[in-house]
């Protein structure tokens with residue numbers, strides 16, 4: 500009974516206890532406490548993840564797959580265990596569906612290079628107008644190489660991908676629909692199930708950019724309905740330089756490699772090469788071994804949290820932030836992008852203040868209040884063009900964000916408006 504009570508109390512989400520696991524948050528910036536509100540760009544790593552990375556390098560740093568010595572075998576085992584952990588987090592049917600990449604951008608480029616080999620003029624790829632440049636530029640490059648056509652789903656006034664024209668825009672020439680699972684600017688979430696059904700009905704494939712959604716708890720690839728999913732380690736409390744491209748096994752098996760090199764072949768002669776089956780066919784050269792081990796530790800850490808409690812905490816802080824900004828906005832016009840009150844959204848809020856450049860706000864926030872905010876177009880320039888904005892400020896939250904961080908942001912905003920007029 501005592502044990503059960505202890506276990507239950509350990510599981511309940513306690514923001515202060517979670518924040519205490521992130522040593523970096525104890526540091527000061529310019530003599531002030533740090534208030535880190537840029538987690539959608541890169542989230543911090545808990546100390547246990549930093550230690551997992553260091554422990555791997557301290558004890559079994561070696562290359563994978565090539566060696567027959569003990570360290571190499573252990574490194575290989577750690578790397579494949581990391582793949583299995585990522586597969587568990589994604590609810591993937593098989594660890595072989597997990598390809599380690601350099602990050603979400605790298606995963607999308609891999610897909611564009613691989614799928615692109617089968618595409619030609621007349622083929623269509625459907626994106627949306629709110630995509631991160633990472634899910635736009637690789638497809639523009641493919642258009643240049645292969646002459647494919649890019650089409651775009653529009654955006655609703657409150658920052659969602661507008662799916663009302665989906666039936667019309669997915670044609671019999673559409674090969675791929677590649678859209679964000681959650682916007683890094685508006686925070687809007689995409690109803691992937693509704694998209695998947697129609698896309699599959701038309702014989703096309705669906706890729707979801709999960710760079711912003713993967714950080715908010717384990718996923719279920721079977722239920723989601725996507726064919727491909729990408730995310731980055733550094734946004735899910737893990738290291739940078741690593742990410743995942745997940746793909747349905749039967750699709751990966753029919754895909755050509757995107758990059759050539761060591762580690763991905765069965766046999767090489769001067770004339771030709773035969774490739775390994777997935778996932779190794781897609782991992783040319785030495786993979787991000789230590790980073791994958793760190794990513795697995797991060798996913799394990801996140802999965803062990805009280806996820807319902809975490810979701811509630813994120814919602815309460817997002818509400819506090821939006822309410823505070825709206826309150827300030829009664830005196831000085833503030834425009835908040837994205838879904839309205841009560842609608843589901845990611846725990847990030849982008850906003851603009853009339854007459855004040857977002858970079859000036861971020862500078863004052865950093866220099867006078869110790870607040871880390873992001874300002875600019877957040878690698879979604881076409882979306883900002885659509886809104887007629889040069890840029891916005893973005894505050895983005897994570898498991899370690901506390902009410903006090905939002906309080907400092909809001910009082911700092913009053914200060915910015917006073918100083919910048």
Ligand SMILES: Cc1ncc(COP(=O)(O)O)c(C=O)c1O
Pocket residue numbers: 539540601602603604605631633634679681682683708710711731878
């Ligand atoms: C929605 C979205 N997609 C893709 C990316 C690219 O991620 P990375 O730079 O880690 O490859 C980001 C990063 O901010 C993002 O927010």
